[in-house]
Amino acid sequence: MSIFEYAPAPESASVVDIRPSYDLFVGGEWVESAGERRYKSVNPATEDVLAEITEATAADVDRAVTAARRAFEKVWGPMPGRERAKYLYRIARIIQERSRELAVLESIDNGKPIRESRDVDLPLVAAHFFYYAGWADKLPYAGFGPDPRPLGVAGQVIPWNFPLLMLAWKIAPALACGNTVVLKPAETTSLTALTFAEICRQADLPPGVVNIVTGAGETGRALVEHPGIDKIAFTGSTEVGRLIARSAAGTAKRLTLELGGKAANVVFEDAPLDQAVEGVVNGIFFNQGHVCCAGSRLLVQESVAEELLDRLRTRMATLRVGDPLDKNTDVGAINSAEQLDRIRTLSQAGEDEGAVRWSPPCELPSRGYWFAPTLFTGVAQSHRIAREEIFGPVLSVLTFRTPAEAVEKANNTPYGLSAGVWTEKGSRILWMAERLRAGVVWANTFNKFDPASPFGGYKESGFGREGGRHGLEAYLDV
């Protein structure tokens, strides 16, 4: 079958230098926690301990917020936009200079394939800083009034699926608009955020403009509930998003949330099927399916369902699962044991509820957290695997007969983050795009991102947009 034999092509890990333990980054300095608690961050592909990370206490968070407030009032708020811009350009450049190191570190810490961290995450991280750098001195032209003001101190909590990219999505627009930030990375993926702290120092960013506090849910709660912050930006689960929305109720804090999704990827009978198969694979197996906008429900028109699924199975059989640092790898490690449990539980529920499960023959490494690319057919809309976000490489297939039925099924979810449409007919693309209740619609493509392109959800996928001119609104007093 295969034309070329497989040979491993691992990226060298020697380019990264991981310290045995990390403190907190507050006021431009590495500071020890007021508490004693530390936890181990592991490589999800090997379960080896990478480093000890500090679990920041409420007192630590308070210290970080105080540093951010001081920096906002004394330095960053009053600074002319053109000067803020130059700091952000510097950061963008340093990220480009260190992009190989950061990509390898991201793959080691997160488990994602090096091909993705190198070709997707890191270029987008640098581009995001570059893009918002340019806005810093052009805010009066953004359509939010002649002199839009920053909000103050932003508390930002980000997930583990795109650690450094989510940091960029949070920090770049916040700083461009003149805010200072306290950011908490996810507890399983803190290393690139801590390296970003070093980058801030290399850029001579004034102390306190960016503060990084590590920790888990308790640290995040201390941050979003801190009375000294003006803005909460959160990316993560809808469940936690709800808790944060409740905690911000009745306060003056501004809130933007980027939450879960259960996107429909709709394939019509006239679609170019091979392209659609690539799009479906990219939609659900990109980043192990750890993507809030993943195309986790495939809606395929009945007339081509069998043919599409045949081609999809053939394609899935060629996916390489394994070492994230191997440049051949398509699907890397699941980020944590906890997430692996969730994927297993929901997949089991799929079988129990009567859907038919299929995975290609796939040898998984003995250590680390792994899950084979999985396809469920015979899925009903009532099944848990059609309703709940699995956040793993698991695709649920449903069928439809008419465009109206496709719209009905695609929108039959409390989420509304993204959707995909595959058809050769232009008018049908626009007809579908109008009717899909989702913040991003990919037509004849999927999982594309760009700093100039607004991203964010409808309904329970959260509110506010990140990226583009629209992304500025989240950090301006408008």
Added chain:
Amino acid sequence: MSERSERLAVRKTYKLFIGGAFPRSESGRSYVVTDAKGQFLANASRASRKDARDAVSAARKAFGGWSGRTPYNRGQILYRIAEMMEGRRAQFADELRAAGLGRNAATAEVDAAIDRWVWYAGWADKLGAVAGSANPVAGPYFNFSTPEPMGVVAVIAPDGPLLGLVSVLAPVIVSGNTCVVVASEPAPLPAVTLAEVLATSDLPGGVVNVLTGRRAELAPWLAAHMDINALDLAGVPAEDVGPLEEAAAENLKRVLRPRPEEWDADPGTARMTAFLETKTVWHPVGV
């Protein structure tokens, strides 16, 4: 004495406005509305939780049709509302005077309310150009963002009985949202008269639903309702905002918090954009 002054006036029954019809509250309840001096004016309907739910169903049912109208058509209808109000200036002014405004102030408020419909009518087919964009992405894709209505919006109207009401209502519906409005509790009568204007302005039934009654009774049901997408708390006193926002978090409603408003000031675009979603569409460019 002239015959005219002896004639007994035919009073109006002030009812709810749900799905284009004027029902009484299903609960059979009403409450007394008085003028500024405490004199009896009318028994207004006191809407119940069930009325609120009916209103939400009507608004949801109307959403597809209203959001699917062309912006030009929505603009025409909003302008038609201004036309219909113009013909009832005297009636609105009388109701505002009963609510305590002086003669000149009442007339000025009615005129401003009519003009506000005209202002928003013109926005219908311009908002997309101002709030949307073609996004220059780094790749062979055409990428554009368009503003879209959120869906069903619950509006707790401020006590400015006419200009305040119009100022919160028009920006919600101009973009294609439908809504359930809780009218000013002490001065609900202009809201009911406005509903009569809406009913004769080619506005499809259910686009605007007006509830009168106890704000504190109705607002929590609306804030917690799972088929409402957004909440405008313009008329909510500061101490009630927290609990309503908490209830709204259950399905992550977008909430516009109350803030000090000068209703006769330039409205700007903020109240319109507060109830818009941004949808971004990608398509490859190629041959």
